[in-house]
Amino acid sequence: MRWLRWLPGWAQSVALVLGCFVVVLPLHQFAYRFLTRASQDRGLFWRSLVRRTQGPTRLCLIIVAVGAASAVAPVSREVRVLVNHLLLVGFVALAGWCCCIAIHIATVIYLRRFKLDAEDNLLARKHFTQVRLLERAAVTLVALITVAVCLMTFEPVRQYGVSLLASAGAAGLILGLAMQPVLSNLVAGIQIAITQPIKIEDAVIVENEWGWVEEINSTYVVVRLWDWRRLVVPLTYFIQKPFQNWTREGSSLIGSAFLYVDHTAPIPAMRKKLAEIAAQSNLWDGKVVNLQVSDVRENVIEIRMLMSARNASQAWDLRCEVREKMVGFLQAELPSALPRYRTEWLRIDRDRPTQSAGCAPAQ
Structure with missing residues (x-):
């Protein structure tokens, strides 16, 4: 630090942070290049782990570097408290990110036992639909908890939380009415995951269009039509309206x-x-x-x-x-x-005299 004393305090802090970044980021990139090459010959778990954890480990090193720099930087107590608070929020976000990655890796490892391209893929489609919807629900729950914990680290929110909830009753009612389509789709997603009226790669007829269920997301379903078009339908459609499912119990x-x-x-x-x-x-x-x-x-x-x-x-x-x-x-x-049309021809003898009804022949 002696060689930086000629700089102002804020400049010394910025120089320390930049110096940590210059050291940490290239080291992280070099380490992940090595890990990526080393995981190529290993199983799906290690490849997915290395690929998915590159972002969280980078964020973790940044948090550690900024924390170490703030500990020795010549800044005031208020600035150090603010930086530590931001680091705490970043750590909570990192924990939530790691939980989402763990859920995704567990899903991938579980679903690798099932093959959608098999001839009889009914069981595989059931598991894919249930696990994917539950994965999205779990990720949404983790994100909500992470945001809630981050907000609770702020003193005003923690101190006046009860009063804010009490005074936000009318606003919450209005927000609930405005969010009704989104919430109804989320509830429909849970119903579909449990009852499974549709599954991934089901052959369905929706709005007089025939295709396959390609994606089941949190609020909508993507149907791949026979001519490669995509029909996007809300999840509530499959709960509230009739449709045809040709492969619900079997593919035959x-x-x-x-x-x-x-x-x-x-x-x-x-x-x-x-x-x-x-x-x-x-x-x-x-x-x-x-x-x-x-x-x-x-x-x-x-x-x-x-x-x-x-x-x-x-x-x-x-x-x-x-x-x-x-x-x-x-x-x-x-x-x-082959189909034929028949026509009957009648021959009429024109030399034969006609006789009118009720009239005697001429003498």
Whole structure:
């Protein structure tokens, strides 16, 4: 400190803090480069730990450096008390940050046992939905507690807290009414986590749009539509309004395809051909295949073809494949079974005299 005595007190303090930063930050960066390389060959836990703790450890070193600098800096007692108070707030924020990171790492390690890309991923989607929603709720709770503890470190808040709460009744009521959409979505998120009407990667029909549940956030759900658009829906929608969930209890689905053929179409031959098409397709799961006459109309009969698949996407592709191959089969082998319109021609003999009713023939 002797070589800084020619500077004013505030300049000496700033120089000490900057000197600590110059020493601490490069050292931290060098250490994390080494840890990142060392964790590449280890498991997911160590890689996630190193990546997630880089920010908190930097903040921790800054708090320690500023605390050490303030202890030896030539500043007044009031400034030192203010700096220590700010360091205390930073330490509380650091603790909350570490708790959030611990929750996230625990979530990642727990969910690594489940695979969403598996063929039967119902159990995995249940766990992903529950754990992700609970993780967001826990992070929100930790953030609220951290902010509350930080505010309680200030003397005016701690001293007049009761009076502030008592006098803020009307303001709290107004704020509650204004925050009603947000609060209702948060409550809906807890309900969805418990009852699970939807899960991650569920195939749903919402607002007449078909897609998959891509994200379930704290206040909204992102549905990935079949044409790659994203439909953002509030969480309360899935609590208050009806919607279709095609994969709630399982991913297998029965798809239907309709054909309109002539009344003379050979139904047994078409039923046999449908079974052959399903057996040759990699999309059929081997459970359900059937052909039925579902309706008879004036000029055609309606044929409904049922076939099952492992998931919604394969069911759609299988329906398209069955339609294409059945139409090709009718065109190639049974063209008479395709819809036809019949017209009857009557021959009229113009040389034959007509006889009016009630009149005798001419003499």
